[in-house]
Amino acid sequence: xxxxxxxxxxxxxxxxxxxxxxxxxxxxxxxxxxxxxxxxxxxxxxxxxxxxxxxxxxxxxxxxxxxxxxxxxxxxxxxxxxxxxxxxxxxxxxxxxxxxxxxxxxxxxxxxxxxxxxxxxxxxxxxxxxxxxxxxxxxxxxxxxxxxxxxxxxxxx
Amino acid sequence: xxxxxxxxxxxxxxxxxxxxxxxxxxxxxxxxxxxxxxxxxxxxxxxxxxxxxxxxxxxxxxxxxxxxxxxxxxxxxxxxxxxxxxxxxxxxxxxxxxxxxxxxxxxxxxxxxxxxxxxxxxxxxxxxxxxxxxxxxxxxxxxxxxxxxxxxxxxxxxxxxxxxxxxxxxxxxxxxxxxxxxxxxxxxxxxxxxxxxxxxxxxxxxxxxxxxxxxxxxxxxxxxxxxxxxxxxxxxxxxxxxxxxxxxxxxxxxxxxxxxxxxxxxxxxxxxxxxxxxxxxxxxxxxxxxxxxxxxxxxxxxxxxxxxxxx
Numbered sequence: 001x002x003x004x005x006x007x008x009x010x011x012x013x014x015x016x017x018x019x020x021x022x023x024x025x026x027x028x029x030x031x032x033x034x035x036x037x038x039x040x041x042x043x044x045x046x047x048x049x050x051x052x053x054x055x056x057x058x059x060x061x062x063x064x065x066x067x068x069x070x071x072x073x074x075x076x077x078x079x080x081x082x083x084x085x086x087x088x089x090x091x092x093x094x095x096x097x098x099x100x101x102x103x104x105x106x107x108x109x110x111x112x113x114x115x116x117x118x119x120x121x122x123x124x125x126x127x128x129x130x131x132x133x134x135x136x137x138x139x140x141x142x143x144x145x146x147x148x149x150x151x152x153x154x155x156x157x
Numbered sequence: 158x159x160x161x162x163x164x165x166x167x168x169x170x171x172x173x174x175x176x177x178x179x180x181x182x183x184x185x186x187x188x189x190x191x192x193x194x195x196x197x198x199x200x201x202x203x204x205x206x207x208x209x210x211x212x213x214x215x216x217x218x219x220x221x222x223x224x225x226x227x228x229x230x231x232x233x234x235x236x237x238x239x240x241x242x243x244x245x246x247x248x249x250x251x252x253x254x255x256x257x258x259x260x261x262x263x264x265x266x267x268x269x270x271x272x273x274x275x276x277x278x279x280x281x282x283x284x285x286x287x288x289x290x291x292x293x294x295x296x297x298x299x300x301x302x303x304x305x306x307x308x309x310x311x312x313x314x315x316x317x318x319x320x321x322x323x324x325x326x327x328x329x330x331x332x333x334x335x336x337x338x339x340x341x342x343x344x345x346x347x348x349x350x351x352x353x354x355x356x357x358x359x360x361x362x363x364x365x366x367x368x369x370x371x372x373x374x375x376x377x378x379x380x381x382x383x384x385x386x387x388x389x390x391x392x393x394x395x396x397x398x399x400x401x402x403x404x405x406x407x408x409x410x411x412x413x414x415x416x417x418x419x420x421x422x423x424x425x426x427x428x429x430x431x432x433x434x435x436x437x438x439x440x441x442x443x444x445x446x447x448x449x450x451x452x453x454x455x456x457x458x459x460x461x462x463x464x465x466x467x468x
Contacts, residue, residue, distance in 0.1 A: 144286065
């Protein structure tokens, strides 16, 4: 993280720092991680801070929680260039990056009202396929309807 | 091949091979040759919404080849009304049948079903999604009339948004280098995912609302039914239905070998006076559904037809 970003929030003892999130996307990222409704996890956010890489960026620090690689990979559709540091005892213990795979399983329901998966009793996993990376295009694996990032965020499981 | 959910599940070579086999099976479909090559095999016909041609042609195809057919019957009398999931219904079919055909009002139901079972699943229409076996018989009809699938000028007319047959067909025609003209009211235009895929594949597409000005350059006009329930009121429907209707008098500028197709049933979009023209191929097209499906069933069940059918 840049010195500029560091100065805005205090260092955390243990947890996860997510840097290089596109400016204005921090709340979506928290939504993807299921942290928006959390009342027990301390979270620090800085938004729209200057960045050499992105011009402006968001940075977040999640205390006392080490995000798994699977959780981090969920971020790839919002923050494909995010860099992640796992912090232990105030030191960077691990550096991780997010990877966009070919499929997102049980992350979100399909947004299409007539998709077979709208029957909540159907037991097979919800599957969103990465149809193309650049530009990013996501589609339901069953009905084939395109899903926007907002659709995903609004239909998180 | 483990099933057929969309045309994307088939390569061009596989499509051609299925059509070639279908052509060789014409005498069986006409009842001229007895060839029980699917004897002992069971097809589950799972129609969760109404169908006439598709359900009956699958049944005829299977029976002409000596196989048996299980029908789900009226959904109102099945376990579906008791709340059974599609997953559970399909689990039963895995034990009862060698192959399943499914039509369902929900989009994605066929892909979902194929993920739930080990037997091959054939999509016979999922909501406004895909209908790939209709595409096979459509391609068979076009090839029978034009002796090629390549480089034709094809117009798809009517309800292109909700009409699933045109979704699968346009993707297939694009792969054979056809030029596509989409003629529909703006409210019923082709879905953006399909337009996007077609443009990415480099196909030439023209979108217009003018049917009658396009006829003279076309090799194929593929008409579809515009459903009243897609419109807010009767007047709006009547206005559109009148514009997207073919009459015999509209065909004076058409090429002699231009063909008119329709997945049927038709309502008002093709006048009965077109039926007796050389262009009308829709009833022939419906018959070809039997051979196209015979050929597909054999392929998915791993049954070779060479040697069983006279060349």
